[in-house]
Amino acid sequence: MKHSLRIGRIAGIPILIHWTFLLLLGFIIYSQVLRGSSTAATLAAVGFVLVLFACVVLHELGHALTAKHFGFVTRKITLLPIGGIASLEQLPDSPRQELLVALAGPAVNVLIALGLYPFVSGAAFAVPDIGRLTTAQDFVSALFQLNLTLALFNLLPAFPMDGGRVLRALLSFWLDRLRATRFAAGLGKLMALAFVFLGC
Structure with a gap:
């Protein structure tokens, strides 16, 4: 950096x-x-x-x-x-x-x-x-x-934070990595929106 x-x-x-x-x-x-x-x-x-x-x-x-x-x-x-x-x-x-x-x-x-x-x-x-x-x-x-x-x-299960990576790793035991990443990233976006809403 x-x-x-x-x-x-x-x-x-x-x-x-x-x-x-x-x-x-x-x-x-x-x-x-x-x-x-x-x-x-x-x-x-x-x-x-x-x-x-x-x-x-x-x-x-x-x-x-x-x-x-x-x-x-x-x-x-x-x-x-x-x-x-x-x-x-x-x-x-x-x-x-x-x-x-x-x-x-x-x-x-x-x-x-x-x-x-x-x-x-x-x-x-x-x-x-x-x-x-x-x-x-x-x-x-x-x-x-x-x-x-x-x-x-x-x-917190918000990718790319540690919790999001934990979630992706757990999902990857059953899903392919791309689908697991998309799910974890999507949940991360929802959580970010929730934090913005709660902070308003």
């Missing part, structure tokens, strides 16, 4: 960050200044976003390393303000392989959430306000909740 900066390499896979990610950090800092937050609160909010996107990298590595297990190469992982993209040179043709590769990313977020669960507060399921992470427990609780949210959101 053009206009991306390489920030490292993990398991031989280049990790890139798109320039628009800097706009997200700038927006967070600007929002904190507008609400009169302290420097510590502003740094906590920025730090939280960076840690959350580290979880996104781990999510994408889940896909990439599972694909590597089946002999598929991931050219790069790119971070965007809306998430991450693992760019595979070739997608698995086997329904079983595609199913496991698609599930691997959300599974990583579930494992992170399980690891954080013993340390979360009683308000772990409240809507997190990353601008008011006043304690370490607030930080951990928000990270716990957002990892669960990432897992569940990505499992």
